[in-house]
Amino acid sequence: MTAQGIAVFDIDGVVRDVGQSYRRAIADTVEQFTGGAFRPTLDQIDGLKAEGIWNNDWLGSQELIYRYYEGQGQSRESISLTYDEVVDYFQRQYRGANLEDPSQWDGYINQEPLLMGAPYLQQLAAAGIAWGFFSGATRGSADYVLQRRIGLQFPPLVAMGEAPDKPDPLGLLKVVEQLTHSLGLSPTLPVLYAGDTVADLYTIREAQSQAPDRPWWAVGVLPPHVQEPGPRRQAYEQRLWDAGAHRVVSRVTDLTPGAIGQLFREGA
Structure with missing residues (x-):
């Protein structure tokens, strides 16, 4: 051939x-770190993705959190949030409690x-x-x-x-x-x-x-x-x-x- x-x-x-795994984990993560005040919709997540620079969902989640607080009049520098915290919470939603052993993953990854x-x-x-x-x-x-x-x-x-x-x-x-x-x-x-x-x-x-x-x-x-x-x-x-x-x-x-x-x- x-x-x-x-x-x-x-x-x-x-x-x-x-749609019900990575994007759900993004929404969960943003909601968690905004104290339940903001949960982005699929359309809002799509809008972020449409900017063409947010392929990394951990960075995208962090960006949505920052934008929420900026909308409340706070600067990014004043927000107590680390990238590692975002990654850890996101991964526990997506993979489950056991992050390292794929045979034990029971998070959203099983619903794809x-x-x-x-x-x-x-x-x-x-x-x-x-x-x-x-x-x-x-x-x-x-x-x-x-x-x-x-x-x-x-x-x-x-x-x-x-x-x-x-x-x-x-x-x-x-x-x-x-x-x-x-x-x-x-x-x-x-x-x-x-x-x-x-x-x-x-x-x-x-x-x-x-x-x-x-x-x-x-x-x-x-x-x-x-x-x-x-x-x-x-x-x-x-x-x-x-x-x-x-x-x-x-x-x-x-x-x-x-x-x-x-x-x-x-x-x-």
């Missing part, structure tokens, strides 16, 4: 539904519906489309969904802490380089990156500027919590288009081998 190209996927909102499975990835590989993952999730969380739940064996992955936060493209470039080297692929094959946030799409733009010898395609994926037709979906979709999406799909599995092949051929 002749290689057609490379598809790299974000994880949160693309591989798994995090899967949005893709191993058969989908097998179809891509059979069509000559190499695949991997670049995610802002921690290595432990990403391995949990990819290996324990989907059943992938050591999938190509760059996770949080292994590259700068998006939209810096280094992590994406690392995954592409790994696949190119391990599979003996041409260094000019097209690459598709599928993500559900503005930062994901900005990442493709930056990758194109740093590695212009190959075509780069940005695909926006609508996360499950904006699937219902209406103004909310339309606004989210428009943000993805405005951030540079070449395509916007309702779910990642809409990116069939045929759809990906057609996208790649458009750049031929």
Whole structure:
């Protein structure tokens, strides 16, 4: 099978539904550190994500806390809050009381519906489309969904802490380089990156500027919590288009081998 190209996927909102896990943990964390005075809605969290620089949910939670207190007339410097406190509380909501042992995780991570499975990835590989993952999730969380739940064996992955936060493209470039080297692929094959946030799409733009010898395609994926037709979906979709999406799909599995092949051929 002749290689057609490379598809790299974000994880949160693309591989798994995090509307009642990560986003719920953000809301819990903000509520905890504002003394119960403010719990952000999904729309407010989406609004923060739309700024394109809050891919790290711990920093995003901290930012929402700071903005609440600033709205009450307090300066950030006057707020008694550390990043480590935010991370610890968030992780206990998301993973559960036992933070280090994945077999004991009983937090929101166990309530994440899967949005893709191993058969989908097998179809891509059979069509000559190499695949991997670049995610802002921690290595432990990403391995949990990819290996324990989907059943992938050591999938190509760059996770949080292994590259700068998006939209810096280094992590994406690392995954592409790994696949190119391990599979003996041409260094000019097209690459598709599928993500559900503005930062994901900005990442493709930056990758194109740093590695212009190959075509780069940005695909926006609508996360499950904006699937219902209406103004909310339309606004989210428009943000993805405005951030540079070449395509916007309702779910990642809409990116069939045929759809990906057609996208790649458009750049031929």
